[in-house]
Amino acid sequence: MSRPRRERRSVVAVEAIGPYALVRLDRGGIDPGRPGQFFMLEAPGRVLPRPMSLCLAPAGELGFLLDPVGPGTRALAALEPGDRIHVFGPLGNGFRLDVDRPLLVGGGIGVAPFPYLSEALEQPPAVLGFRSEHHAEAAVLVPNAEVVIDPVLVTEAIPAGRDVLACGPEPMLEAVRALCPDAQLAWEAPMACGYGACFGCVVEIDGELKRLCVEGPVLCFS
Ligand SMILES: Cc1cc2nc3c(=O)[nH]c(=O)nc-3n(C[C@H](O)[C@H](O)[C@H](O)COP(=O)(O)OP(=O)(O)OC[C@H]3O[C@@H](n4cnc5c(N)ncnc54)[C@H](O)[C@@H]3O)c2cc1C
Ligand code: FES
Structure with a gap:
């Protein structure tokens, strides 16, 4: 580390x-x-x-x-x-890279970590959802991406049998998690310190309180 x-x-x-x-x-x-x-x-x-x-x-x-x-x-x-x-x-915990059949799934600015992640995983396929064609211009940063635009949802374009690594708004992460319980999900919360000292980033997930900056931002529930 x-x-x-x-x-x-x-x-x-x-x-x-x-x-x-x-x-x-x-x-x-x-x-x-x-x-x-x-x-x-x-x-x-x-x-x-x-x-x-x-x-x-x-x-x-x-x-x-x-x-x-x-x-x-x-x-x-x-x-x-x-x-x-x-x-x-x-800071924090990133994505695990020991996956066999990676698929990157992102929504909106959730695309942000994917160019670096895509390079580390040798350009796996990606499904990226945006609210408009203008926002979808960011897909140029991610090789091998299929783009969907609202009202089409990324969950409609996720094939079976993939190791999903996702980043995006909370409702998207919940929907991806329902479809792919083993997915690695990058969560967000407002953060003040970034290293575990202020408790400003505590979120409740499945009834458990987590400081997202030290236990996340990438979490896996399987
Ligand atoms: C681990 C992590 C990585 C991030 N990576 C990126 C990134 O690569 N690119 C990017 O654009 N943004 C990213 N964000 C979100 C970004 O930090 C916030 O949008 C930013 O702090 C907002 O600051 P602001 O002063 O512009 O707006 P503010 O006035 O602070 O916030 C604008 C609105 O967004 C809400 N908000 C603020 N921060 C968050 C948050 N973290 N989660 C959910 N809602 C929030 C506020 O409640 C408000 O409604 C990340 C957040 C986290 C926790
Ligand atoms: S941001 Fe301060 S404890 Fe997480």
Whole structure:
């Protein structure tokens, strides 16, 4: 397991991909970790950092795909080359890679960890669901992806007999779990510290309380 580090890193570029922003940072001494792990990114002008999955790890860089939904993510998407922010990670538990017949299943910004995961698993098939063609432009980052657009659901396109690794909104994860009880699921909760100290990320799953930053974000129930 890679040791998390906290460093101040420079922005290399920010690229628009559909409605999302791909923020590329120079990597410095930070290890990219395992796909599905996350990093706490300083959001300029905000007190708390924001958790983000690693999307891409080209040589010397860390890439994060952001959905600008609120003040923190909008501030991150507005960064410019040369700006510097604090980065802390890798954190949490990523996806297990010891799977025989992987299928990546994602919804919306849940596509974020898949480019890095796809590379680690040698480009397995993927099913990605988006709310519009504009959002679906992010599928360009994931090889071998079948795209479905609302109102078609990703669960309608999951073939039997696959080892599912999923990331997306909670209702999608619950539906995938009902269909594939062994699936590895990347959950989300608002996070303040990212390393188990604040209990801000506690979620109740099947009657059990879990600090998602240390027990997740990837959970498997089988
Ligand atoms: C492990 C992990 C990995 C993540 N990876 C990514 C990623 O790669 N790309 C990305 O765009 N986003 C990712 N997120 C979500 C992202 O952290 C939040 O959208 C962000 O913190 C929102 O901050 P904000 O200030 O922009 O908006 P806020 O004003 O804080 O939130 C906007 C809205 O989203 C809700 N919200 C905020 N955070 C979360 C959350 N974590 N889960 C569910 N609802 C939330 C708020 O209640 C509010 O309704 C991840 C979250 C986690 C926990
Ligand atoms: S984010 Fe602080 S305990 Fe999980």
